[in-house]
Amino acid sequence: DGGITQSPKYLFRKEGQNVTLSCEQNLNHDAMYWYRQDPGQGLRLIYYSQIVNDFQKGDIAEGYSVSREKKESFPLTVTSAQKNPTAFYLCASFGEYMYRDSVSNYGYTFGSGTRLTVV
Amino acid sequence: KQEVTQIPAALSVPEGENLVLNCSFTDSAIYNLQWFRQDPGKGLTSLLLIQSSQREQTSGRLNASLDKSSGRSTLYIAASQPGDSATYLCAVPPGSARQLTFGSGTQLTVLP
Numbered sequence: 001d002g003g004i005t006q007s008p009k010y011l012f013r014k015e016g017q018n019v020t021l022s023c024e025q026n027l028n029h030d031a032m033y034w035y036r037q038d039p040g041q042g043l044r045l046i047y048y049s050q051i052v053n054d055f056q057k058g059d060i061a062e063g064y065s066v067s068r069e070k071k072e073s074f075p076l077t078v079t080s081a082q083k084n085p086t087a088f089y090l091c092a093s094f095g096e097y098m099y100r101d102s103v104s105n106y107g108y109t110f111g112s113g114t115r116l117t118v119v
Numbered sequence: 120k121q122e123v124t125q126i127p128a129a130l131s132v133p134e135g136e137n138l139v140l141n142c143s144f145t146d147s148a149i150y151n152l153q154w155f156r157q158d159p160g161k162g163l164t165s166l167l168l169i170q171s172s173q174r175e176q177t178s179g180r181l182n183a184s185l186d187k188s189s190g191r192s193t194l195y196i197a198a199s200q201p202g203d204s205a206t207y208l209c210a211v212p213p214g215s216a217r218q219l220t221f222g223s224g225t226q227l228t229v230l231p
Binding site: 033 | 222223
């Protein structure tokens with residue numbers, strides 16, 4: 001089945017350490033996104049990429065970096081410059097998907113998320 | 120900049136009730152509108168997607184409507200069940216930018 005895989009599910013980071021969150025999709029979607037979700041708050045856009053080898057900053061890009069070397073992969077690195085990285089991180093893609101198993105439509109698909117905690 | 124508001128922020132209903140969740144957006148030049156469900160600690164599951172040219176979409180007990188001119192969408196859940204308990208989010212991309220803007224969600228609790 002097509003979808004988005006995020007790994008790991010849980011990640012612990014020490015102070016001053018860089019960590020990388022993985023996001024892989026087999027939906028053949030061009031556009032991919034990273035969102036951050038904090039308790040009681042909505043989702044905020046970190047970075048997005050509309051095509052391979054191109055990406056744009058979202059609303060809260062400081063302290064994060066991304067790469068898009070392959071269509072299927074959009075890893076997010078949380079650097080030591082991100083002062084409050086503890087959050088739930090969600091990866092998404094946009095493109096054609098099968099709606100109710102038979103109707104083609106264009107929409108967003110999300111991964112199951114990575115919970116990052118600073119220890 | 121697109122802003123999305125969801126009302127109410129939280130809702131608790133007894134099992135079997137029909138209910139309506141509301142979503143409003145400020146920029147009517149939208150590509151589509153999507154409703155998602157999020158269970159605690161989980162990712163988002165797409166429930167319904169309405170193209171800008173459509174008025175509503177139905178899936179099982181769920182019906183979503185879209186009124187672009189007034190900047191509103193509603194999600195109607197018929198005969199609610201405890202398994203419907205989750206946070207429901209609406210999201211809209213502004214025009215062709217395809218960057219989702221989310222509402223803060225409605226946390227639904229269906230009591231058995």
